[in-house]
Structures are given as structure tokens and as C-alpha cells.
Amino acid sequence: MSHGHDDPTLHPEVQMSTSRGYFLGFAISSVLMLVATFLVTSHSMPPFGLLMVISACAAIAIIAQIYFLLHIDTSEHNIWNAVALVLFMPLFLITIGLTWWMFSQLYLHTMIMPGMPAMVH
């Protein structure tokens, strides 16, 4: 009756984990975070370019973490996780995107422009 469930380390999700994968995931995200931190502290780029570069760093770090740390791929055991992630993406885009849109419109109408002297306390 109780076959297969006794040893949790035999689960396919656990079997997929390797120390190389975890190390790579950790290393990639650490390097990207250090790069972003360096760019912000050194003021070596114009604000818009800086925003773009750190956003790109964040995006790559997210992908690396999803792949190396969470092991989300299209294999038979993890397809449900991948489906959940894909279904979650639109929600992420909707909430962040519409929030950005409504607040940019709000600032337009209330004349609070980001970077205006009035906003600096």
C-alpha cells in the first residue's frame, strides 16, 4: 500500500536538483545584482538608460532563478508548474501595467510630475 511515498527524496522534483544548478543560479543572480548595484552607486549612466539596464538585469535574474532554482521547465513532472507560471504572467503584466498607466494619468491630471521640485522633500 505504502509504496513510493516513504522516501521523499525519490520524488522527481527532488531528483532534478543538482548542486551545480543551485550554484549556477545563485552565481548568476549574485553577479547581476552586483552589476546593478555598481551601476546605481557609480552614477555612470543617464537615468533612463540605468532603468533599462537594471530592468534587463532583473529579467535575466528572474529567468535564471526560475530555471536553476525552481526547476520550472516543460518536463512531464513540472509541466503543471510551467502552466501555472504562464497563466500567472498575464496577471503580472496586467497589475503592473495598468497600475503604471493609471498613476501616470493621475500625475498628469494632478500635475505631480516625477522629478518635479515639489516632490523632493
Added chain:
Amino acid sequence: MLVDLAGGWNPLVGRLAWSQIPYDNPILAPLFVAVVLGALMLLGLITYYGKWTYLWREWLTTVDHKKLGIMYIIIGLVMLFRGFIDGLMIRTQQAWAVGSQSSGVFGALHGYLTPFHFGQIYSAHGLIMILLAATPLLVGFMNIIVPIQIGARDMAYPYLNALGLWLTAAAGALIMISLFIGDFAHNGWFGYAPIFELQYSPGVGVDYWMWTLQLVALGTTLGGINILSTIIKMRAPGMTWGRLPIFVWASLSANVIALTSFPALQVALALVAADRYLGAHFFTAGLGGNLMLYTNLFWIWGHPEVYFVILPAFGMMSEIFPTFSEKPLFGYVTMVLASIAIAGVSWLVWLHHFFTMGAGPYVNSAFSVATMLVGIPTGVKVFNWAFTMYRGRLTFNAAMLWAIGALFLLLIGGLTGMMLAIPAINYMVHNSVFVVAHFHSMLMVIVYAIFASVIYWFPKVFGFKLDEFWAKTMFWLFSAGTALVFVPMYMLGFMGMTRRLDYVFNTAWQPYLLVMELGIVVYMFSVFAFFALLYVSIRDHAKNRVGADAWGTSRSLEWITHSPVPFYNFAVVPQINARDEAAWRRENGLEHIQPDHYDDIHMPNNTGVAIILGGLSFTLGFALTWRIWWLCLLSLIAIIALVIYRSFKGDPGYILTAAELEKMEQEAIRRASRIDGGHHLRPVRGDGWAQERADLPAAGTLYGLSSPMDHHK
């Protein structure tokens, strides 16, 4: 300390002090005495009858989804009662404190509640009704019904299920204790920035509010994960997606919403906590904070949440109408698509809670159109229900009456919702009691569906029907109360009365407020009728026993197992042959067929870990509220250690042998045949009749041989 605290603080008891106990409050002090005496009496009775072992073994440590569901429903009903009392107090204050000539008692200038106390009452009323009454009641029903409807023996994660319940109970306990120690938030149930910031709300009220919400959000998220996994992985053989009962579809779409949206609430509240505990400036008025960002984050969760509570109610109605119309549900596929569409659109409409923020015509128009889109799938559902009843053989028993009441309220709430979806109208009635009347109409849909379900599924869970007379009396009293309270409220909304008034300046509104007070008194009589309903039904339970198919016209799978449902749900996992399996078996004369032999089944063990974790979470919430840091640390470490301990220990479960199972089944069958009278429950093998018909599957395929615990290995 990163922030300046008003009042004292000491390392041992944090902000606690004797002065925080409102023993001088003329309302709370007698209530406190009554609660203590009531609790002592209850504990005394349990001890006197020697029921502690029974309580611990059968209920407090249980992982049985039905018992957990019953406890969810009990918590929900208790909190519904507390929320109702809050409502009664609000109505009484508003009926009393009208005009400058109105009298005042208990330290209030007008009426009997000071503004600060009144603010706490409406905040608690909203939070309790939505998150600690409606949500546990619905989660309770999903817990009980979903596994039986899909032919599973239990939830996918029985221990997680218990944990979800005890976290919800911890949240309920936290908000209840705020009555007697300290005070509660006065910022409305959803909170406003910056009033909940530390400098404007220096007391512990906001902290109680915040940690209560966090706990209930965590519990509900865990419950959502469990219900989703159960529906996806634990269906009986033959239970394809196209045969899933509609309540299961509704639960599926609702819990997708819960799983995706509750984290947004938890993040928003964590940021409030950062402001209040760490001195951050996410939502402060200055220093780069953004007030409206809180409102935005809250409603990103808040709007999906209202569909999380309405979708299971729709699912309940979709089960009840076909049963008492003796017809299959009209438009099954469109019903499923409508549920999923509502779940999807629920993510696109949240700005309509703050149209008046001033985001401008483009943003408001887009969200207005998105909001109106919700009307399409909801309309599809309403027409499907109407067509289900059309030319049906209708039985107007109490469950059906409540369900029809829900339909009418949905119409009123839905149409006023369409009005509010138009920004131009919204600007006119924003913050008025018109809005309050609208969302109460919608929440009443849920309450009506819940009472319909209590009556409808009670015989399945307890094995006897509720008394029809008292159920109908309660329905008519409740409906009269609803009309008397909310019709004048809509009218007052149009007259410009704003919400949350502790003092009503316009004496012309008094007649309406008095009618509403009468309405709430009628509601109180319906509460008495509910108590009478329970008393009479339990007294006469021997007369009202029912067999597996309690209503004789039931349709979905839960009605083929015994009433009350045995703890293993199905002795042998049934093979599903049709969308409405119970109706299909009945129509083909197969409803009395029983399996001819049994196999061992694997069941999960009880565990005390869940209730201990619930207790520790309550301690953590209480310690965080009062800033008792050593207790926070201690309870947090204990929680983590216990979770790790339980993870390593695991649960091998136990085996219920075929012989024991057969004995229990024979007993249940004997009991059922005494109720059914002439009917004989026939074993599958040796029954020639069913197998003679070529259009039916061989009777041997009615019960599969594997149990769900085996089948997902």
C-alpha cells in the same frame, strides 16, 4: 525601536497595560463578563460530560475534510453572528443620533457610541463579514462538498487542510480578543492611507486589523492550493473535466482567484507593517510615499476577492436549481465558461473602487467598460438558471426559496452595479450609502446561497433533514429584514447620505433610518428562527432521517454515498459514467447497487500539529500587535521548528482493512434500508437486471477497484 510609540512600552509586556482593558466601557465590560461566564460554563460542561478526549480525538486533531468543513462553517456562523451584532449597533446608532436635539448616553454626545468606538464597529463589521464569515462559510462548503463530488476520499493534503482551518480560527480569535484588550482599527475594513500610519493611528487597533487580515489571507491561500490540487489530481476514474459538477468548476475558478490574488493583499499589508514597525514611507503623505498606491494594491486583491466569494455562491445555486426543478442544468458548458470568464475579468476592474481618484477619462472609461463586461458572463448564468427552471417540475422547499431569493438579490445588486460602473454616476454616489446598499445586495446573494446550501447539504453531512417550517419562517423573516434595511438605504444613497456617519445631521432622513432599524429587528427574529430551526431539527432528527439520495431528485455524485457520509466517503471509489452521475444511476435503475467486495483503503492519521501551529500563529499575531518582541521571536522559532519537525516525521497513514470496511458498510446499508422502506440495496454481482440492457455499462464498472490514494502513486 525604529519608530516613536505613543504611550509606554516595556520589554516584558510590550505595549500591554491594565489601562488597555476597557473595564470602564458600559458596553464592553458587561459583554466581557458574559463571555467569560459563557466560556467557563462551556468548559465546565465539556469537563462534566467527560468530552475532552472525544473533542481532541474527533475534532481538534482531525484531518477529515468533512469535519474540518463543519468547523469552518461553525466559525463562519459565529462570526456572522458577531458581524450581525455590529450591524445592529451601527443601525441603532444611526437611528438614534439624528439631528442636534438627539440625546446621548455612555459618553457620546449623540446616540450611545462615541465616534472612535463607532469607527471600530464598522471596520470590524466589514472585515468580519467578508473575511471571517463569508469566506470560512464558503471554504467550509467547498471543503465538505468538493471531494465527495469528485469521488475522492479526502483532500490532496489533509494536514494542510487542517492548518488552513486553524490559521483562520487564529485570525478569528485575534479579532475577537481586540474587543477586550486594546481596541480595533477605525480605518474601515479596507483601510485608508495615511490614516493607518502610526502618527495618525498610534494605538494597536490598526495592528490587530493588519495581522488578522494576514492570518486569514494565509489560511485561505493554503486552503485554495489544497482545493485546486484536489480537483486536479484526485478525481475518480471517469470524472472527466466535462463531467465535473458545476460547484466543483465554481470552486476551481474561485480558488484560482484566491491563489493568485491573496498574495497581493499580503504584500500590501506587509508594506503597511514596514511603515508602522520599521518607519518606512511606502504610504505616508510625504517623504516619497504614495497614498493611492495602498488603495491600488489593496483592490488588486480586493476585487478578485469579491468574485472569490461570489463564484462558489453561484456554484451552490447551480446545484440547487436543477435538483428542485428535476431537470439537468441548462447550458453546462456556458456555465463553466462564464465562471472562468468572471475569474479572468475579475483581474481587470479594480480601479472602479476608486474612480474618483482622478486618473482621468481614459483610465476611467477603460475600467468602466471592463466592469460592465462582468455583466455578460453573470447574465449568462442568470439566464441559464432561469432556463433550468423553465418548464421544470419545481419544488418550492426552503432550499429552493433561499436560492430564488439569491437570484432576485443578484438582479438588484447586479443592476445597481451596472449603474456604479458608469464613472459619471459613480462620481455622484461615491462614498454614499447607495454603494453600501449595492455591495450588501451582492453579499446577501452569498448569504442566501449559503443558507440554501446549509439546508440542501445538511442531510448529506448529518443524515437528517432540517425542519422545513422553521427554515421557511427564517427565510421570510430574513427577506423582510433585507427589504426593510436595504430599500431605504438605496433611497438614502440617492438623497446624498454618506456612509459611516456616527451622527446624522439631516432630520429628514430619520423616517428612513427608523425603517432600517425596524428591518434589523426583523433580522434579529430571523436569527432566533435559525436557533429554533437547529433546536427543532436536532430534537426531531430521528423522524427526519434520510437515505443516500436525500431529496429524491439529486443529481451529482455526492448523493450516491451514504448519509451521513462515512469518514472514508466511498467504500469503493465509484466509476463515473455521466455528468450527473446520481441522476444517471437513478434513471437507469442503478441507484441501489452496491459494490460486492471491498479492498483495504489507506487513510491519513490525525495530527495535533495543525492546531498547535494555529495557536502559535495567534500568539505571534498577538505579540506583533503589542510589540512583545521576545514572544514574537519565541513563537516564530516554535512555528518554524514544528513545521520542520512535521515535514521530517511525515505521515505513513493507516490501513482500513476490507473486513472492517465491509462491517461498517453493512451497518450503513442496513440503516439506509430501514429508512428507504421497500428498497433493497443490491450487490453488483448476481444482479441480472442491469446487465440485460445493452445500452448500459456492465454493472461491474460502476465501482472502480482502485482507491484515489493508490491511483495517484
